[in-house]
Each structure stands twice: as C-alpha cells, then as structure tokens.
Amino acid sequence: MPSPEIADRILAVAAHHGIARARDFADAGIAPLYIKQLCEEGRLIRLARGLYQLPEAAGADAHHDLAEAAKLVPGGVICLLSALRFHNLTTQLPNAVWMLIAHKARTPRTIRLEIVRASSSSALREGIIDAQIEGVSVRITSPARTIADCFKYRRRVGADVALEALQDALKQRLCTPDELMHYAKTNRVAAIMRPYLEAFAA
Numbered sequence: 001m002p003s004p005e006i007a008d009r010i011l012a013v014a015a016h017h018g019i020a021r022a023r024d025f026a027d028a029g030i031a032p033l034y035i036k037q038l039c040e041e042g043r044l045i046r047l048a049r050g051l052y053q054l055p056e057a058a059g060a061d062a063h064h065d066l067a068e069a070a071k072l073v074p075g076g077v078i079c080l081l082s083a084l085r086f087h088n089l090t091t092q093l094p095n096a097v098w099m100l101i102a103h104k105a106r107t108p109r110t111i112r113l114e115i116v117r118a119s120s121s122s123a124l125r126e127g128i129i130d131a132q133i134e135g136v137s138v139r140i141t142s143p144a145r146t147i148a149d150c151f152k153y154r155r156r157v158g159a160d161v162a163l164e165a166l167q168d169a170l171k172q173r174l175c176t177p178d179e180l181m182h183y184a185k186t187n188r189v190a191a192i193m194r195p196y197l198e199a200f201a202a
Contacts, residue, residue, distance in 0.1 A: 001041075002034040010038055014054050018135020019071045022050040048072065048111055053134070065111070067136040069097040073108050076101045077128055077139045079116055080157055083146040086131070087174060089165040100124065100141070116153065127183055144175035148183035151193050166193070167200050177201050 002010065013028050014020045025035055035052065038044040045053050047068055063086055066078050082098040084090040096112040102124060103117050118124050127145025131138045141149060147169055150162035169175055177197055184190040184197075 001037055006030065006034055007038060007043070010034060010044065011054065014044060014052055016135075018053070018133075019047065019067055020052045021071060022052075025052075063133050063138075065097050066131075066138050066140070067133040068111060069099055069113060070133075070136055070138040072111060073099060073101060073113075075105065075124070077124055077141060079141045079146065080149055080153060081114075081161070083141045084150065084161070084165050086140055087143045087146065087169075088172075089143065089146070089168050089174070090161060092161065126186065142175070142179075143169050144179035145183045147175075147180060148187045148189060148193070151184065151189040152187040163196060166196055170197075170200050 009028060010025065010030055013024055013030070017024050022032065022035070025032070035044065039046050039052070042055065045055050047053055051068060051071055066082060066086065069076065069078065077100040078086065078097065079100040080098040081090065081092060081094040085092065085094060094114070096114040098114045098116065100116045100118055100123065101107075102121075103119065107113075107115055127142045128139050129142050131140050147162065147165050150157050150165055154162050166180070169180075170177070180193065180197055181190060184193040
C-alpha cells in the first residue's frame with residue numbers, strides 16, 4: 001500500500017491532468033505498483049490501458065469519450081459525427097469516436113475509434129478549436145469545418161446528416177455562409193454545398 005504522501009501525489013497528478021496517462025505518473029517519479037494499488041482501493045479508476053481518472057471525475061461530462069480519445073491520441077482531431085454531436089448539430093449517438101489523424105500515423109486500438117486519415121498536414125491545423133473536457137484539452141473541428149467535412153465524407157456519414165447539420169448550423173448561427181464556403185472550397189465540395197447553402201440561407 002502506498003504511503004499517504006505517495007497516494008496524495010498520485011491523486012494530485014490525476015486531478016491536474018483530468019485524465020492522466022501512465023507516463024504522467026512516471027514523470028512524477030511514481031511507480032506503477034502504487035497506481036495499481038490505488039485502483040484496487042477504488043481511489044483511482046483505470047479507464048483503459050495506461051489511462052486513469054479520479055472516481056468523482058469519471059464520466060462527469062457527456063463528452064467523456066472525446067476526452068479519453070484525445071488523451072490516447074494526442075495528435076488527433078475529433079471530427080465528423082463526433083464533432084457534430086459536440087456542437088449539437090445531430091441527434092445521432094455515434095458508437096465510436098470519429099477522429100482525424102495523420103496519413104501515416106499508427107491506428108490506435110485501445111478504444112473504439114472511427115479513423116479518418118488527413119490528406120495533408122494543413123487538415124490537422126485548419127478549422128480546429130480547443131475545448132476543455134474534464135480538464136483535458138481536446139482538439140475538435142469547428143462547426144463550419146465539420147459540416148464541410150461531412151459533405152466531403154457524405155458516403156461515410158450520410159448525405160442526410162450533412163444536410164441536417166448545415167441547416168441547423170445556419171439556424172443556430174454557429175457559423176456564417178462565408179465560413180462554410182471557405183471550408184467547402186478547401187474540401188472541394190463547393191459545387192455540392194452551394195445550392196443547399198443558398199436555399200437554407202435565403
């Protein structure tokens with residue numbers, strides 16, 4: 001059993017990171033054995049391999065799975081259906097976290113992910129917002145970028161989903177027609193989106 005001082009350090013690391021990785025504890029000089037013992041005591045929760053959280057914080061946010069995915073794939077970006085859900089632009093509940101990763105990045109297998117490969121490095125930088133979920137910084141595509149991406153990947157997410165999101169985003173004023181067209185051009189779907197955009201914005 002870890003001493004009270006070590007236990008306090010473990011809990012402090014978990015609190016600081018929101019969702020802590022095994023390496024976060026290692027960087028603090030804490031042995032894996034103590035992490036396991038605190039989990040057995042119920043003072044720490046093991047979310048997945050190498051991921052830990054305080055019991056009172058676990059599942060506190062409706063978007064907990066996005067925070068978990070962001071911790072497991074630091075370079076990834078939440079996108080498509082998961083991003084639509086975050087922005088309240090769909091009523092669907094994705095059964096996996098949709099994540100955009102670098103073209104040659106290794107596919108993580110620790111949690112259920114729906115992987116989309118970035119066609120360029122700019123795809124991992126443009127139209128990205130930073131959200132705080134359970135103390136974790138999560139990179140998510142913006143509403144306008146998400147909608148344009150849905151049109152680009154309409155065969156995977158469904159054209160009806162993309163159209164509904166476009167209409168709702170304009171109604172809620174989450175983005176402007178100009179922002180939508182910017183990302184539509186970037187994704188080479190401007191010709192497809194323009195008629196719907198003009199009809200919904202009228």
